[in-house]
Amino acid sequence: MDALLKEITPIVGAANVLTGEDVSARRVDWLTGAPCRAKAIVRPGSTREVAEVMRACHAARQPVVTHGGLTGLVHGTEAGPDELALSLERMTAIEAVDPVSATLTVQAGAALQSVQQAAEAVDLQFALDLGARGSCTIGGNIATNAGGIRVIRYGMMRQQVLGLEAVLADGTVVSSMNRMLKNNAGFDLKQLFIGSEGVLGIVTRAVLHLQPPTPDVQTALVACPSFEHLTGLLGHLGRYLGGSLAAFEAMWQSHYRLLTQESGRHTPPLPPDAPFYVLLESLGSEPQSHGAQFALALERALEDELISDAVIAQSDTQRQSLWAIREDIEGLIQALSPLLTFDVSLPIPEMDRYVTRLEEALTRDWPRGRMVTFGHLGDGNLHISITVGSAEPAARLAVERLVYTPLAELGGSVSAEHGIGLEKRHYLALSRTPEEITLMHTLKRALDPHGLLNRHKVLAPEDG
Amino acid sequence: MDALLKEITPIVGAANVLTGEDVSARRVDWLTGAPCRAKAIVRPGSTREVAEVMRACHAARQPVVTHGGLTGLVHGTEAGPDELALSLERMTAIEAVDPVSATLTVQAGAALQSVQQAAEAVDLQFALDLGARGSCTIGGNIATNAGGIRVIRYGMMRQQVLGLEAVLADGTVVSSMNRMLKNNAGFDLKQLFIGSEGVLGIVTRAVLHLQPPTPDVQTALVACPSFEHLTGLLGHLGRYLGGSLAAFEAMWQSHYRLLTQESGRHTPPLPPDAPFYVLLESLGSEPQSHGAQFALALERALEDELISDAVIAQSDTQRQSLWAIREDIEGLIQALSPLLTFDVSLPIPEMDRYVTRLEEALTRDWPRGRMVTFGHLGDGNLHISITVGSAEPAARLAVERLVYTPLAELGGSVSAEHGIGLEKRHYLALSRTPEEITLMHTLKRALDPHGLLNRHKVLAPEDG
Known part of the structure; x- marks a missing residue:
């Protein structure tokens, strides 16, 4: 290991090879808060450096765990004492924004929020959003195919990625930095890396697709008399909102009651005796027409008795207090x-x-x-x-x-x-079927025959 | 070959192994119209039969070309006299429609139009649309990642596929028939087969995602004074239509003038002296609000001088005559x-x-x-x-x-x-970069080591 670190040090610079207390002072991830146990943390500053580090690791058969924002929830970034952690924390540049094609080119270590802000600066938006936006990274969002709170409208992270660059276990740089909505020139290789949790390659850069802005946000909390009414409401809003529905967050009564009445943490905006509650959000371009359309859709839902009660947020403060119920993880942990x-x-x-x-x-x-x-x-x-x-x-x-x-x-x-x-x-x-898991192992072996990247994650060794 | 056909015949039935004139009476594809040259055409009736046929072909090292609707434009379904054509023409069933989850389960040989109709029957829609809808198949749409006329709004075929089932070269059935919008349980294997043109596997079934209906269609033809105005208009409509824009079909003056003035095939709806024309289409739920929003967006574009002239279709006949200009391939062939x-x-x-x-x-x-x-x-x-x-x-x-x-x-x-x-x-x-092409070959070798599926398509042998 020492020999390998000596080889890696000139690639990234001595300040970017952390060992000893510099490693254990860091948490393994946001969830557990335990100290990082990796043998060392290496912080490359460019794709070229990632590739050179991986070439050295590949030659030495050194297992590597890639670190982004460490906000994952399934222990996907844990590194053992025989593993090297490769952190993309220095690769945070937003390299280019093209407002005409609605694309943004970014290094994988950039925080989600910085991409959202760069999109807003050119009067566009980045569609992915989730609670960890300030610390989770684009590379992590890609590696885990992040979901979040707007999937009905915009899909998951996979749908926001036009192109990406990945470094394979042997240091090969696969650059698929496509910038077009359409490109059927051969297999769409980026799909391999999206959602494969760092097991097939290290995502270093990406081209993201931006969306037109939707400045008008309409939010409501509604009560539903049964599960059938709940699914009926989902179809109803699909039909009446013409695709602008962005959130349909259903709370079972037990959930709503716990966080409002029982815990006393939130004033219940609606009485807590309905079987189901739904937090609805619709995103539109113009307040007047979109607000009227949203209100009308809810009126019709009341007339059709799909919902028994509704409150529409009249201000951003009200909107936030509705979301605070749905997002109150702290309240769940307490209770x-x-x-x-x-x-x-x-x-x-x-x-x-x-x-x-x-x-x-x-x-x-x-x-x-x-x-x-x-x-x-x-x-x-x-x-x-x-x-x-x-x-x-x-x-x-x-x-x-x-x-x-x-x-x-x-x-x-x-x-x-x-x-x-x-x-x-x-x-x-x-x-997954046995054939699917076998095919996953086939892909893993084809791309990383020595099993160096995020070892034993996703696929348990005994599956092979 | 005879021995292999003898082995295959009991699997699919004698009526479903075509040879001799039954083969040459068929066209190789819609584009060329030349006779099919395959040694035989085999027509399995189920995934199980496809798998058994492939097991036999694999053992005999028999190359196979999969046939769907034969509407492709790049000779992707040509079969030589030493190849077997495997046609999915008997696998056309729509197996299930779930209006609540907005999913449809279908066999790969079903025509696109039959899926569109089945979606409409439950007051939903299937988003993919293209000219060949009556004859192209869902399997072909998946294998080629079809695009079409609504990609800005709904994305390509890839985005419509929730799950699929594919048969590998050795007859293994990989069934990934996921029905949820979100499923991050391991690698998303379906992505491998979408857009890989039959080279990695034979798609036999799929779960498709349906969309809410958009009964109100607004269509216009506008004239643009320059390319900068054209791209400015694209951004403008993104902002003012809140995501309902579905078509932005730009015609350079030469194209518009040829098909209207010069050929006399279409009465020009706008004078043919502008540098650019755009056929616009927006899809909404309610005629009143959506129509007003569309007209307002065009008014503002006129005020901002992004467009110099505009005509909005006032009837379905007018809509069709606007589309007829843009879609007049016959006129192009003549001229x-x-x-x-x-x-x-x-x-x-x-x-x-x-x-x-x-x-x-x-x-x-x-x-x-x-x-x-x-x-x-x-x-x-x-x-x-x-x-x-x-x-x-x-x-x-x-x-x-x-x-x-x-x-x-x-x-x-x-x-x-x-x-x-x-x-x-x-x-x-x-x-594509050399590293990308190498990785494509790596995937091909991993999934089809003997190179039996759609041989020499996509990847030229000398690239390997």
Whole structure:
């Protein structure tokens, strides 16, 4: 290892090879807060440096873990004491913005928020948005195919990427920096790297697609009398809002009641006795026509009895207080400690029964267990918060089995947007067929035959 | 070969193994009209049959070419006398429609139009649309990542596919029939097969994402005083139409004038003296508000002098007559015979200069040569029609070089939406780096080590 670090040091400069306390002073990630255990942290300043570092590591068969903003939730950036962490924290440049083609070229270490701001500076917007925007990086967003709060309208990170550059395990630079909406010249190689969690290559730069601005934001909280009404409302808003619907965040009563009435953390904007609540947001260009269209769509939903009650935010403050209920993770942690959280997806028509059965199974096995649910319903994505009074591995394992096992039969996924990392790799087979997992291993071997990149993440070694 | 056909016959039934005149009576594709030269055409009726046929072919090292609707434009479905054609014409079932999740499950041989109709039957729509809708198949749309006339709004075929099932060269069935908008459980394998032109696997089934209906269609033809005004108009409509813009079809003056004034085939809706014309289409939910918004956006464009003239279609007949100009391929063939057509993409700000220089180069080399241009401008995609009075291979080759060579420096693509097939594989290196092409070969070898699927298409053997 020392010999390798000596080889790497002149590539990136001595100040950019961290060892000892400089490593352990850093957290492994945002979630756990434990110290980083990597043998060293290397901070290249360019794609060329990444490539040279990887050539040296490849020759030495040195495993490498790529670090972005460390905001992941599935232990996808953990590095053991025999691994090198490669941090893209110095590669934060926004290299170019083309307002005519609506494209932005950026280094992978740039924070999501800096891309959003650069887009706004030319009267456009970057469509991806999520809570960690200030610290998560574009490279991490790409590697994990990030989702967030506007997927119904704009899709996931994959749909925002026009081109990218990646460094393979052997140091080869694959530069696919396409800037056009359409390019069918051969296989679309960027798709390999998007969502593969750093296992197939290190994303170093990207060309992102920007969207026209939608300055008028209409937000409402509505109450729904049943799950059928909830799905009816989703279709209704699709029809009446002409594609401007951006958020359809469904809260089961248990979730809404916990965070408003029970915790006292939020004044309930609507009485907490409806079976379901939905936070709605629509993005339009002009306040007058878009506001009228949004109000009319809700009026019709009331007339059709799809919803029983509604409140439309009349100011940005009101908007924020509605979102604060839906986003109050702190409130969940306080009430449901120790908290186990899950990120699953399944076909929308199956959700209600899935949640009901899971609740039944949970309270059967843990009479004092408790669970609340909300989800990006339009995306088929549920976030489930559970406590059983214990965070012991055995309890967690038992709960994971209750949550994940029914998904296999329903064609659901053990990971909607968080990825697999180390945490869910043993459940991958619930959502993927043996042929799919074999093909994943085939790709891994083809691109990284020595298994150096983000070793043992996504694919457990025993699967091979 | 006879032994192999004997093995295949019981799998698909004797009626579904065509040989001799049954083969040569069929055209190789829509474009050339020459007879099919394949040794046999095999028509499996299910994924299982496709898999069994491929297992037999794999054991016998038999090359196979997959046939869908045969509407491709780059000779991607040509089969030589030593190749077997595998036609999905019997696999046309629409297996399921889920209006709540807005998904449709279909066999790959179904025609695009049948999917559009099945979506409309549940008050939704399928976003992909293109001229060949009646005969092109969903499998072909996926294999070529089809584009079409609504890409600005909905993206290409890739964005409409939630899941798919593919049969590999060895007969392995990779079933990734995901039905959710979000699924980050491991690599997104479907992306491998989308747009890879049948070279990596045979797509047999798919889950498609449906969109809310947009019953109100607003269409206009506008005149633009310069290219800068044209790109200014694109940004303007992005801002004022809140994402409802679906078509921005730019016609250079030469194109508009040829098809209206010169050919006399269409009454010019606007005088033919402007440098550029654009056919605009916006899709909304409600006629009143959407129509007003569209008219207002055009009024403002007139006020800002982004456009010099405009006509809004007042009826479906008027709409169709506007589209008839833009879609009059027959008129181009009559006027520019023998016609050479090109499908390229490049960053929008580079287009004007690219077209001007290409015109100069063309008339320098062929004083009587002629070229007209239109394009899905918002997608960065130009379709260029050229005649030099000859269709001889040498002339075609010389023109191809003029069209394609400048794209390398501009970061453009030799294929925006038609694909590579046999026709463009020798130009692939103009749009892709050596590292990209090497990686494409790596993937091909990993998935189809004997090179049986759509042999020599996309990747020329000498590239390996």
